Amino acid sequence: MIAAKNDATGRAVRTAWSTMAVAFGVLGLKTVAWWLTGSVALLADALESVVNVGASLGALVALILAGRPADANHPYGHSKAEYFSAVLEGVLIVLAALLILREAWFGFQAPRAPDAPALGLAVSAVASVVNGVWAWVLFRRGRALRSPALLADAKHLQADVITSAGVIVGVGLVALTGVLWLDPLLAALTALNILWSGGVLLRDSVGGLMDEAAEPELIERIRGLIASTAMGALEAHDLRTRHAGQVTFVEFHLVVPGEMRVTEAHDICDRIEAALRAAIPKVVVGIHVEPEGKAKHDHAPGGARPVSQFG
Secondary structure, three states, rough: HHHHHHHHHHHHHHHHHHHHHHHHHHHHHHHHHHHHHHHHHHHHHHHHHHHHHHHHHHHHHHHHHHHHOOOOOOOOOOHHHHHHHHHHHHHHHHHHHHHHHHHHHHHHOOOOOOOOHHHHHHHHHHHHHHHHOOOOOHHHHHHHHHHHHHHHHHHHHHHHHHHHHHHHHHHHHHHHOOOHHHHHHHHHHHHHHHHHHHHHHHHHHHHHHHOOOOOHHHHHHHHHHHHHHHHOOEEEEEEEEEEEOOOEEEEEEEEEEOOOOHHHHHHHHHHHHHHHHOOOEEEEEEEEEEEHOOOOOOOOOOOOOOOEEEE
C-alpha cells in the first residue's frame, strides 16, 4: 500500500515537472506571437500563459508536500496541500483576467492593426495545439491519480485552448476586415472567460478544503462493498466519506451480534477494509464496532448474512 502510494505520488510529481516545461515552452511561443503582431488579444493570451507557469510551479510544490508521509503534527497526512495549489491557481487566473481587462481598455483607447498577422497567428496556433495535447494528458493522469492539482492544471489549460482559438480567429478577422476594435474586444472577452474558469476552480478547490463528501457514485460503490463483505454483521450505519487530495476517508459504524467474540468482529472489519483498499486507491478506513443494541433497524435472530441496511 505504501509502495503504491509512493509510486502514484512520484508519477504526479513527474507529471508536474513536465507541465512546467510545457508551460515555459508555450509562454515563449505566445510571447513571440504577441511580439510579431503587437495584438492586444495575443498579449492577453500570453499573460494567461504567465499564469500557467506560476500555477504549474504551485502545483509542483503542492504535490511534493502532499507526498510527505503523516507525522506527529499532521497525523492524517499532507494530501490537502493540493487544494491550496488549486486555490492559488484560481487566484492567479483572476489576477491575470484583471490585467487583460486593463490592456483591453488601453487597446480601445488607441486601437492598432496587428503586424505580420499570418506568422504571429501560426506561432500562436502551434502553442494552442501543444496546450491542447497536454491538457488531454493531464486530464487522464489527474483522474487516474485522483490529483486535484493536476486536474486544476488540466481545466486551466483546456480553458486556455478555447480562448486561444477564439483569439486566433478574431485577430485573423481584424487582419482581413480592418476593424481594429475587434482586437481589444477579443481581449476583453478572453478576460471574462478566464474570470469564469477561475471562479469555478476556486469553488471546487474550496469545496475540497471544506471536506466535501465523495461522489454519489463512489458512495454507492462503498455501500455495496461493505454489504457484500460484512458477512456475520447485522448492520452498517452512519457512513461518512470525504476527500483530501488523492486520499478518500471512509468511516462507518458496524453492528454485530452481542455474543460475537472480539476476534470475529475484527476479522469482519479486516475483510471489509481489504475489499475497500483493493477497489479504491488510497483509501483510509475507520470502522466503529457496536453491539446489536445500537442497531437502527430491527433484525431477525441470526446475523450470518450480508449487511443490507444503512442508517
